[in-house]
Amino acid sequence: MNCEVYEKYELGKTDEQTFEKHAKRCQTCQHLLQQDETLMSLAKGLNQPVRAPLLWAKIENRLRSEKQRQRRIGLTKLAQRSHPLLRLAAAVILAVTVGVGGYFMLKTEGQESGLLAGSALERVEKLEREYVQAIRELEKEATPHMAQLDMELMLLYRDRLETIDAQIERCQEALETNPANAHIRRYLLTALQDKKETLVEIVRQQSDVL
Amino acid sequence: MAAFEVIYRQFKQPLLNLGLRMLGRQEDAEDALQVAFVKLYRGIGNFRFGANLHTYLFRIMTNVCFDMLKKRKRTHADGIETIEMAHNPQTDLRLQLAEAIQALPERMRACFVLFAVQEFKQDEIAEILNMKLGTVKATIFHAKARLRTLFSDSQNEVRS
Numbered sequence: 001m002n003c004e005v006y007e008k009y010e011l012g013k014t015d016e017q018t019f020e021k022h023a024k025r026c027q028t029c030q031h032l033l034q035q036d037e038t039l040m041s042l043a044k045g046l047n048q049p050v051r052a053p054l055l056w057a058k059i060e061n062r063l064r065s066e067k068q069r070q071r072r073i074g075l076t077k078l079a080q081r082s083h084p085l086l087r088l089a090a091a092v093i094l095a096v097t098v099g100v101g102g103y104f105m106l107k108t109e110g111q112e113s114g115l116l117a118g119s120a121l122e123r124v125e126k127l128e129r130e131y132v133q134a135i136r137e138l139e140k141e142a143t144p145h146m147a148q149l150d151m152e153l154m155l156l157y158r159d160r161l162e163t164i165d166a167q168i169e170r171c172q173e174a175l176e177t178n179p180a181n182a183h184i185r186r187y188l189l190t191a192l193q194d195k196k197e198t199l200v201e202i203v204r205q206q207s208d209v210l
Numbered sequence: 211m212a213a214f215e216v217i218y219r220q221f222k223q224p225l226l227n228l229g230l231r232m233l234g235r236q237e238d239a240e241d242a243l244q245v246a247f248v249k250l251y252r253g254i255g256n257f258r259f260g261a262n263l264h265t266y267l268f269r270i271m272t273n274v275c276f277d278m279l280k281k282r283k284r285t286h287a288d289g290i291e292t293i294e295m296a297h298n299p300q301t302d303l304r305l306q307l308a309e310a311i312q313a314l315p316e317r318m319r320a321c322f323v324l325f326a327v328q329e330f331k332q333d334e335i336a337e338i339l340n341m342k343l344g345t346v347k348a349t350i351f352h353a354k355a356r357l358r359t360l361f362s363d364s365q366n367e368v369r370s
Contacts, residue, residue, distance in 0.1 A: 002355075010351040011344070035358050042307050043326035050226040055240050056218055059247045063214060066248050153254075153263075156213040163212035205255060 003028040086203055089138045093196055096131040100124065100189055121180055128188070135196055142199040149205060160198055167191040214247065217263070224328055225271050231323040232275040234312045242278055246271045268330070269338045272320050279316055310360045314353055321346055322353035 006029045009019040023029040103124060146154055171188035178184065225246065229239030249270050311319055320339055324330045332350070336343045 007351065010354075011347050032358075036354060039307075039354060039357055040326050042304050043311075043322075044329070045304050046231065046308055046311075046327045047224070047227055047329075049223055050230060050236060050239070052222070052226060052236070052240055055222070055226075055243065056215065058240070059218060059244050060211060060215070062244050062248050063211060063251055066251055070252075156216065159216055160211075160213040 003032065005029065006032050085141065086200065089134060089141070090200070092134045093131065093138075096127055096134060097189075097193065100127045100131065103127070124185060125179075128185070128192075131189075131192055135192060135199070138196065138199045138203075142202045145205070146202050149202070153205070157198065157202055161195065164191055164195045164198065168195070214251065217250070217267070218247070221264070221267055225267060228268065228271055228323060228328060229275060231308070231311055231327055232272070232316075232319060233278060238278060242271065242274045245278075246274045249274065265334055265337055268324070268328075269340075272324075272338060275320070276316060306360065307357065310357055314356065317341075318349050318353045318356075321349040322357070325350050 003026055005014060005019060005022045005026065008014040009016070019029075023033060103120070146157055149157065168188065168191045171184055171191060174184050175181065175188070222243070225243055226236075226239050229242040230236055233239055233242060246267070250267065253270070311322060314322060317339065321335055321341075324335045324338060325332065330338070332346050333343055335341070335350075336346045339346070341349075
């Protein structure tokens with residue numbers, strides 16, 4: 001059963017008013033419309049929630065592996081095409097990271113307890129301050145770039161940065177009561193690195209557009 | 211990673227549902243969503259073509275589903291046989307519809323699922339599937355015509 005007018009209407013070749021007028025006196029169209037309505041309402045009923053409790057954990061694992069893969073591939077490419085200011089910021093950050101990281105490694109080898117002592121703590125705090133300062137400068141550069149991004153992308157980045165900032169804040173609070181704890185400092189370093197990567201990504205996004 | 215978790219929480223259900231309707235099995239839908247997220251991660255830098263994230267995600271997911279279907283190399287070309295085989299007035303009509311959707315050709319299935327199940331507008335479907343609006347309209351029209359047959363047959367059998 002079919003009606004030419006109905007087909008034209010479905011294909012957008014007849015406007016709604018003309019079709020409605022026609023449908024009032026065409027039984028075939030009325031029947032087709034009724035069937036369509038039932039079909040559409042049945043189809044909407046297929047949009048039921050699907051339970052997948054462990055799926056995010058699986059996705060997160062795949063994203064982490066992908067991130068590591070990209071980091072390996074991307075480091076050389078990034079060095080070749082990045083903005084000169086970015087290169088400078090990256091160089092400072094890399095130097096500080098290597099310093100802090102190297103220090104932590106040496107410290108862990110020498111100290112089983114995970115506690116930082118006297119002069120070591122002073123040095124770590126100094127390097128951390130420099131690292132934080134470098135990130136602040138990068139943040140200053142990235143803020144106007146972020147404002148120019150697509151709204152949804154900007155919201156995603158803002159959300160990511162807020163989460164990282166909250167982690168940093170938690171680590172810093174914990175360090176106030178336990179400043180010599182190398183483990184917390186390592187968490188803090190990871191959060192700071194995450195923030196740096198996010199900021200670099202924002203600046204890169206915008207420079208790609210330009 | 212936190213940003214991706216936000217996207218996941220927001221779009222998990224419709225994307226999984228699309229995967230399920232396209233691929234027919236939940237394990238495959240979950241696999242498709244994992245691949246889609248990796249693709250999203252890789253391509254997030256390219257996301258600036260004026261489309262919204264919703265459309266962009268569905269485009270990735272449908273492409274992943276098409277790839278998976280290609281790999282599966284299924285043999286039923288137009289699925290009419292499956293519609294008839296699945297046809298049983300005693301079973302739930304919705305279940306029959308789900309099976310009948312599985313039997314539609316891939317592009318037609320994607321058009322119908324996006325339109326009728328996910329309630330996308332036709333121009334959005336055209337963008338997601340990279341098709342012309344007229345083609346989308348015609349495809350949905352033919353999908354409905356095929357599915358309507360199943361539905362009317364089923365009603366007739368219930369009556370008789």
